[in-house]
């Protein structure tokens with residue numbers, strides 16, 4: 001028997017029991033559809049996170065006070081204040097792989113203009129900050145070194161802040177004076193729009209001011225809360241990391257064997273963390289889908305046993321006119337492979353449809369990998385062979401006389 | 408005397424059912440020549456079907472030798488036996504054994520599907536020819552449930568013919584049919600035999616056996632009698648004598 005004829009026989013057999021065939025396929029359909037949809041959703045969010053993280057600059061380094069090496073537990077107060085402006089100087093001097101570095105101090109509170117007010121965060125930074133964060137000035141100007149040194153009460157604002165306190169984000173606020181924690185600050189520039197980040201945070205709800213101003217006039221502190229730096233290039237990032245670590249250890253006078261009282265995070269590390277989180281998620285989803293495929297396969301096996309039992313006389317007849325065990329085996333194997341592959345194809349289409357639907361209804365990023373589609377197809381063929389094997393084997397091993405006599 | 412198609416020597420067949428051993432065949436010797444038309448008769452349980460199954464290479468004997476058209480069966484494995492059935496034998500069963508929901512033509516084609524050497528076009532032509540020779544050319548595309556019992560049996564006969572076998576083996580082929588239809592089927596067998604087909608026909612009805620050339624009678628696994636049929640009757644002639652639908656008048 002050639003494959004064309006085997007396919008024809010298998011399709012005829014399925015057509016005779018359409019409803020039964022469909023119900024049997026349902027397990028595979030649901031399994032494959034969920035595999036495809038889940039992988040598309042998982043892969044989509046993974047890719048969008050990666051895109052966004054790298055759009056923030058893959059050569060960015062971020063220093064926080066305190067050691068987070070052990071389970072992320074922050075140390076006491078002393079270490080929370082461990083970063084100082086001297087550290088910035090040391091980094092500037094000792095780290096050739098770092099091109100830009102900026103301190104960062106943050107204060108949350110109400111920003112007030114006239115009778116309007118809105119909650120926001122003020123960031124105290126220096127001139128390098130914009131370069132590190134890849135933010136540009138839309139209108140107006142950045143503050144100068146002199147303004148930093150003189151604790152000047154100047155700031156740049158993001159679009160959301162403008163909208164919240166001036167009523168419209170097209171309003172030109174330059175020259176206006178706003179109040180933050182009762183300190184009047186003059187707007188000298190507007191930051192270009194950045195939109196939401198991966199975590200849904202509005203990156204335009206921001207005021208930036210000289211770090212000195214924020215330290216002295218708003219927060220009344222002398223330490224800094226974090227350090228942002230940028231490596232000269234992406235592949236210098238890990239070198240920059242090492243340089244920064246030894247510079248900070250030196251600046252903090254840590255002895256050999258002492259733990260770091262600061263934590264450095266690099267952007268590429270962040271990408272890795274996200275990727276591994278979404279990989280775990282993908283594996284989890286895949287495992288669930290795999291179980292439903294297994295259940296689908298068992299359904300096929302069950303129905304194939306029924307199919308063989310129903311057709312024992314037919315098997316006897318086929319054997320009596322010259323069908324070999326192998327021919328009978330192939331006939332039933334073909335039938336189970338057809339069941340699972342047709343189920344698989346329907347499942348793939350349904351899965352793609354479901355992913356697209358989720359994508360458009362919930363504006364969730366989805367990405368359908370051809371890898372996943374091919375894999376599903378191969379897995380279905382394999383399921384058909386694997387779960388069809390025993391019933392087909394049973395058919396092939398029948399004794400022709402017993403089969404012909406079967407009632 | 409024609410060529411020897413079947414040569415059976417001291418054939419035995421035992422069945423083991425639990426503790427009990429049934430001696431179904433206890434030393435059969437049988438020769439059948441080309442062009443012969445043999446009826447195997449005997450009471451129920453005398454071993455007719457068992458013998459026919461072995462002749463048909465569906466079952467293996469416990470001991471003894473069987474040579475079919477020059478091939479010794481003892482040396483063959485399962486696949487070789489299947490090949491032998493495919494190319495040298497034709498079966499007709501009591502219960503027709505047609506594939507349901509499959510046209511007469513496709514049913515007749517079935518044996519040829521298992522012969523790699525026959526291509527689709529030839530397969531179709533041979534099947535049409537076989538259906539013509541049983542007088543069912545016009546029923547080619549009908550499925551078994553659209554055919555009468557006699558017609559179904561004729562499709563089965565066409566199927567047994569289609570591979571041009573050296574011998575056709577029929578087990579109670581008229582067992583499910585009424586007298587008139589039985590005669591029709593017998594007349595078809597006679598016609599085939601006249602064209603040179605060798606036929607071995609199991610029946611327990613003497614009425615049917617008289618249409619064959621030679622009767623062999625079994626009892627308890629032995630052949631107890633073998634005789635030529637002297638007044639070899641023509642089924643066609645007998646058919647003319649039976650009034651149509653006599654029982655309803």
Ligand SMILES: Nc1ncnc2c1ncn2[C@@H]1O[C@H](COP(=O)(O)OP(=O)(O)OP(=O)(O)O)[C@@H](O)[C@H]1O
Pocket residue numbers: 422423424429430431449450451452453454455456457458611
């Ligand atoms: N598969 C089997 N297992 C056990 N015993 C069997 C088997 N097949 C046949 N027999 C026994 O072998 C003997 C011969 O059986 P067989 O079927 O050949 O009889 P038969 O002459 O064809 O009878 P009938 O006219 O009723 O068809 C019987 O006693 C039967 O019970």
Ligand SMILES: [Mg+2]
Pocket residue numbers: 455456457
């Ligand atoms: Mg019998």
